[in-house]
Amino acid sequence: MKKLTISISLLFILLLIPTNVSSEEDFSVGVPDYLVDDFFEYSGYTNTIVNDFKNTLNNEENNAEISIIENNDLRINIASIEECELMDYSGLCQRGKTSHFVNLSLSWEFNTTNYFNDQMYVIITTNEESLVPESESPWSWTKRSVVITSIFKTKNGDEHNVERRIVNEFTTHTTSTRPATISVGDKWFLIEEKELIEETAFRENNGLWEKTKSNSTITTQRIFSADSYDLLNNNLGIVPVISVIEGDMNSGNYSIAQLDELGFVRKVESFENNENTFTSELQDYRYLRTPDPSAKQSAHTGAICFGIFMITGILFVSTVFVNEYRKQKTNQVQLNNTQLNNTNEFEDLENKLKLLKEKRGHEKSKESELKTKLRAFYLKHNPAKLEYLNEIIKQMEENSFGNSEDHIKILNSQLTSKYGVDLDGNKTEQIKESIELPDSSKRFKEFMESIMDD
């Protein structure tokens, strides 16, 4: 018995020891497919700013002490999927919005400056918008604005502020050999040609911005190699990642991005002369296309955990069962009433869920059926209005119009009056209104009717 227990324990411990991801556990990384309201929050940006500011002040022999008063992590939001035109591309684009904010306090030794209390506040706000085509296109667009505001008082307590603003607008053409999916061993490069419009500006006490504008074209070449499979362990759990190196490690100037299975960046590190200059890590996110949105851990990690659970579970049950079998050879395992009731409840819930899904499916098809019918109707009787079809449907939804059979009757009545034919092709029948519309749509309907009647 002792031997058996030791063997099980050893097996259990061995199973729990983390191992490197072996080549059998390879995976490839595709391009993330973002949806509106996806977001990603990264740490590290504030530290980079503060350290950089400290270094600049040190170089100028300025002994200011810097502390962070308030800080929002850098957050990237997928704001909308919209129609856009980017150079020769015309179609749907994804609009991303990035924001970051930090409020710093600078203080100097007593009476060493002319600032009131030898103190100044520096607020740095970064905002960025980008448009990326949803279909394949070499074009993308980014506009980034960084505003640095310093606020201070003169000795008599009179408050002043000065601001610096840098706005960079890039239209980028990218030529890339990046494979559709990345696996370890892949190498690729991209050439970016950026048309940059840069505007630097400053102002005092909320006055006019004094602006300087410049245009330039920047061409960069970036070389990437997918280096290794790793496990990244942070507050979001243990995640398998592919480490992609940009640049040449031997030169000492490079950066490493760690991509997870879904394709977005979990961690970025930059090195100059082999010294880490920048680290940023994903802290929170919402990726609506995550296979199981309730569990943010990857399917891969889930599989490892499930394997461990299954093996230890089987071993545990087997041990207990063998022991119990030995002790109580004659005892039978019986399901009690509660368990049976629970089973019935689950079945009920399952059925309800099924019904609900069917109902939703039915409602959806009904809604799209109206649109389809209206499209066919306009195509035949007034093609010019097809341009407004989406807007008409949207307005109808907003005004709760078209949600019931009665509404459809009214719509048919109005179309018959106007075009002599209804949605279903019936020509002469005039359908009299017999129902009361909801208040929200009354006004809208009356307005339409007043025009129809004329």
Added chain:
Amino acid sequence: MQTNSRRFRAILVSLLFFSLSLNMGSGLAEIEEGEVVVGPEIKIFDMVIGDTWVYDTELDVASLIDPTDETWFGTVIEYPLSGQTTRTVSGIETLEFKSQNYSVYKIEMEGNYVGVGTFPAPVLGLITGTMLVEYSATHWIRVSDHAKLREVTDVHIDLEHIAGVELLLDTIITREFDSDAEFYDFPTLWNESWTQTYIQNESWDGDAGYFSPPGNEKLKERAYKYNNYTSPPITWSGCENSSYVQQTNSESEVTEYKWYCPSIRGTVVEWVDDIILGVPAYLELISFTPGDIPTAQLELNFDPSLELNNVTLNAPIIFNVTISLENGSSLENEIVRINYLGKYTNWTLNETNSVMVNISSNVSKDSTTTLYDWASHGIVVELKGHDIFTTFTITLNSSSIAEGIALRSESLELMDGWVDGSFEFIAIFGEQTRW
């Protein structure tokens, strides 16, 4: 043949004149090239109760429509809405504003405007109709500096179409400001520029119809300059040259301008970017009816050593007030009210109908920062119980102005060193996190 040619030319000329007459309000006022005429200082002026100005007005409703917004697909408003606006000084009264008390002009505005527009209508596609706008507003303008403290506007918009009339909006809009919204920074010096920041609060009461009330607070960052003294776009006797004061937002986009002319105690031409509902309006004077000027003489005598344009902080402002009525009757023991920095002080006239006033200049800054002066404040002198009043302005200076200039410069340099240097990290960050 010759007759036909003459007719053709006549038609062409008529068409040309017609097209010119349609061109009203087509653009911003432009400074003509050539020798620059140095304009006079614009001093605070007293309006008179009953002063009435009538303006031809155009409302640029089309500028509100975003052609890329699918809600407005197909909208066509080819010409601005046009009509007339009447502005009248209906009285002066005391107004409590941010726990301070001020003498204010109550100015009533009335207007009716009409214009044709085509709008998207669900199911039908597009519908063409005539927009009818009824506008009436009351503005409370501070006597001491002509800053607007509050405005209440009643606006009603109908769309008259082939089948009837659709109400688009019927609401009362109240605008208040967290600090005064001062347009002129009296005394406005030639080539002077100044800035102002305030928050505009707007509330709606009524049927918002097809419009959406704006957010509660709107930050207004405004910059002004006075460097044009030329002929306004219209001819008006006594206003051959007028003072053009321009307001822009902080990005230098023009948001408002006024051609001020002292002989009509107001403006001959105005353009505002948001008369109401965010609609820009262009106004050209077509009539001015002056109010009845009081017959009383109100005379102020200052100590010769007092420089009104260079008053130090907390300095005494001493002056003698003498009021003489046309009929020569005595005003002994009548009260003269001084309104300065939101407070009233009372002074009793003696047997010669005069009184020596002594107030402190104080240290209060104003909301129009010129970067180079501390403040300019108006002082209102009123004969209590009568509509007899006048105003003058003092400009405060302080040694701390130089200190402020120096520190702002120092602080900008500090930012320069950083921004122009390794701040580049910010620029590359975005590229590192998105793939």
